[in-house]
Amino acid sequence: MPGAIYAEGLVKHFGDVKALDGVDLDVPEGTVLGLLGPNGAGKTTAVRCLATLLTPDAGRAVVAGIDVLAHPNEVRRSIGLSGQFAAVDEYLTGRENLQMVGQLYQMSAKAAKRRAGELLEQFGLADAADRPSKTYSGGMRRRLDLAAALVVRPPVMFMDEPTTGLDPRNRQALWEVIKDLVGGGTTLLLTTQYLEEADHLAHDICVVDHGRVIARGTSDQLKARTGGERVEVVVHERGHIAPAEEVLRAFAKGGGGATVEEHTRKLTVPVTGGAKLLAEVIRELDARGIEIDDIGLRRPTLDDVFISLTGHAAEVQDAAGDDAEKEDVK
Amino acid sequence: MTAVTEAAQLAPRPAGGVGQSIRDSLVVARRNLIRMTRIPEIVLFGLIQPIMFVVLFTYVFGGSIQVGSSISSQAYREFLMAGIFAQTVTFATAGAGAGIADDMHKGLIDRFRSLPMARGAVLTGRTLADLVQTALTLVVLAGVALLIGWRTHESFGKVLVGFALLLLLGYAFSWIGALIGLSVRTPEAATSGGLIWLFPLTFISNAFVDSNKLPTVFRHIAEWNPFSTTVQACRELFGNLPPGFKTPDAWPMQHPIWASIIWSVVILVLFRTLAVRKYRKAAG
Numbered sequence: 001m002p003g004a005i006y007a008e009g010l011v012k013h014f015g016d017v018k019a020l021d022g023v024d025l026d027v028p029e030g031t032v033l034g035l036l037g038p039n040g041a042g043k044t045t046a047v048r049c050l051a052t053l054l055t056p057d058a059g060r061a062v063v064a065g066i067d068v069l070a071h072p073n074e075v076r077r078s079i080g081l082s083g084q085f086a087a088v089d090e091y092l093t094g095r096e097n098l099q100m101v102g103q104l105y106q107m108s109a110k111a112a113k114r115r116a117g118e119l120l121e122q123f124g125l126a127d128a129a130d131r132p133s134k135t136y137s138g139g140m141r142r143r144l145d146l147a148a149a150l151v152v153r154p155p156v157m158f159m160d161e162p163t164t165g166l167d168p169r170n171r172q173a174l175w176e177v178i179k180d181l182v183g184g185g186t187t188l189l190l191t192t193q194y195l196e197e198a199d200h201l202a203h204d205i206c207v208v209d210h211g212r213v214i215a216r217g218t219s220d221q222l223k224a225r226t227g228g229e230r231v232e233v234v235v236h237e238r239g240h241i242a243p244a245e246e247v248l249r250a251f252a253k254g255g256g257g258a259t260v261e262e263h264t265r266k267l268t269v270p271v272t273g274g275a276k277l278l279a280e281v282i283r284e285l286d287a288r289g290i291e292i293d294d295i296g297l298r299r300p301t302l303d304d305v306f307i308s309l310t311g312h313a314a315e316v317q318d319a320a321g322d323d324a325e326k327e328d329v330k
Numbered sequence: 331m332t333a334v335t336e337a338a339q340l341a342p343r344p345a346g347g348v349g350q351s352i353r354d355s356l357v358v359a360r361r362n363l364i365r366m367t368r369i370p371e372i373v374l375f376g377l378i379q380p381i382m383f384v385v386l387f388t389y390v391f392g393g394s395i396q397v398g399s400s401i402s403s404q405a406y407r408e409f410l411m412a413g414i415f416a417q418t419v420t421f422a423t424a425g426a427g428a429g430i431a432d433d434m435h436k437g438l439i440d441r442f443r444s445l446p447m448a449r450g451a452v453l454t455g456r457t458l459a460d461l462v463q464t465a466l467t468l469v470v471l472a473g474v475a476l477l478i479g480w481r482t483h484e485s486f487g488k489v490l491v492g493f494a495l496l497l498l499l500g501y502a503f504s505w506i507g508a509l510i511g512l513s514v515r516t517p518e519a520a521t522s523g524g525l526i527w528l529f530p531l532t533f534i535s536n537a538f539v540d541s542n543k544l545p546t547v548f549r550h551i552a553e554w555n556p557f558s559t560t561v562q563a564c565r566e567l568f569g570n571l572p573p574g575f576k577t578p579d580a581w582p583m584q585h586p587i588w589a590s591i592i593w594s595v596v597i598l599v600l601f602r603t604l605a606v607r608k609y610r611k612a613a614g
Binding site for chain 2: 048051052053073074076077078079081084087088089090091092096100101103104105106107132148152154155
């Protein structure tokens with residue numbers, strides 16, 4: 001049985017740019033799929049196709065059991081959109097925005113009003129409910145935007161870079177809200193440029209680049225592909241680099257040496273053995289009188305995964321593809 | 331699976347049909363009217379411009395423009411007002427275009443397009459709200475016109491019909507504005523793109539001068555211009571045709587009320603169809 005969000009061979013061109021080049025997705029009910037990729041990779045285009053905002057040139061999509069191309073309006077009853085492309089009206093108050101969205105979801109005026117009140121309470125916006133949303137902080141506006149997507153408690157949600165531009169505290173807060181939501185059984189497709197975000201929220205991750213899915217799996221599976229953990233040590237003085245290197249070599253996996261960054265006095269060595277091994281390293285360094293500023297066991301981040309998969313870091317902007325996605329917002 | 335079905339809840343099934351279209355349009359119209367109360371500057375500037383035109387034309391050009399056989403400034407003042415009213419309702423179309431372009435730009439149109447709402451309701455709601463604004467502007471403008479000496483010489487009913495024709499023209503034109511708003515990339519482009527074509531439209535017409543005195547080519551354009559027909563109809567309905575005025579022989583000038591209705595309905599149907607189609611495909 002296909003999942004709550006299912007896509008097969010989605011293709012979309014914008015002029016000469018192939019924004020989607022055969023994307024397959026399958027999100028089981030009640031899970032979160034993170035679409036991860038740099039700007040212009042095609043993440044937004046994929047979501048727009050699934051959310052009935054764009055018609056793909058080829059391929060098939062089924063959302064909540066309904067064929068997206070054949071019955072877009074049926075799909076619209078079952079989805080909620082949030083993120084960069086689905087805004088709220090900044091001149092309307094939070095309450096007016098939610099009421100309007102509720103009514104346009106075909107709720108009665110009364111039901112829409114009641115639901116708006118509930119959501120404002122739930123998202124901590126009750127105090128600001130009757131102020132134009134223009135006066136809201138970035139975090140409040142994102143919460144309102146998310147609330148607008150939840151007016152009818154849709155079984156399937158799409159979020160396009162929900163926390164882009166938020167400060168860390170607000171990002172954390174929004175993550176909690178999203179986790180609660182998913183705990184309630186909602187199926188979620190999330191796009192993000194933040195590897196940490198995908199790591200935090202998604203059960204499965206698809207890495208997208210140039211309109212194609214280049215890797216998929218759980219966060220752990222993707223990390224495992226990139227290689228294991230490593231120990232990083234920052235020594236206090238430059239003179240301690242050489243002896244520290246000697247110590248680390250003894251712990252190195254496969255008998256290799258440590259990588260040294262002279263100017264930051266940082267040594268890195270691939271290891272196996274986890275925290276127990278870290279304690280041994282510290283004891284050994286201490287025994288030799290090597291003073292350290294920092295030491296830690298580092299597991300590969302999705303950043304490392306991304307670089308090893310694509311050959312470039314996730315932040316790199318793909319100018320051509322970025323234009324393509326803008327064009328599609330036109 | 332059970333958790334999902336318990337927690338989730340679909341939106342009510344859309345009623346469909348005309349009823350839903352009207353309801354959704356009114357919801358969107360309400361939103362746009364609320365916006366107007368929050369940004370009163372826009373309404374205010376929309377008022378200042380026509381008032382400025384009234385004053386400029388009456389006091390700057392008024393003495394030097396001859397209409398009909400009269401050179402009295404009172405005759406020109408009465409002749410002018412229908413032109414200014416019509417210009418006011420058409421210039422309001424730029425607002426519709428800019429508003430829709432702004433919604434596109436900010437992502438609101440995407441929110442609307444993801445909702446199970448009636449096709450076209452976003453645009454109908456916008457144009458209806460603009461119609462309300464236009465009507466208010468006309469009321470204020472008519473007050474100013476009365477203050478500086480404009481008078482009607484026909485029954486109140488006929489005067490009302492004249493204003494109804496003006497609003498119909500304005501509503502039809504706001505769909506041209508909507509189409510422009512959907513076709514450009516930025517609200518700024520919609521504002522300028524929405525205004526440029528209005529200048530030849532309103533000036534190659536009978537709005538400010540007697541079209542009989544225009545060069546031949548311009549005279550023909552002016553006499554068939556949908557804008558001119560509404561102006562001519564209003565002058566008849568307001569009793570504002572100057573003494574000794576010779577009505578041109580062109581059919582729309584001879585039957586201005588019908589011509590005005592036909593033009594407005596044709597523009598309305600044509601541009602509404604185009605705009606709604608454009609909206610549906612807005613981004614692909």
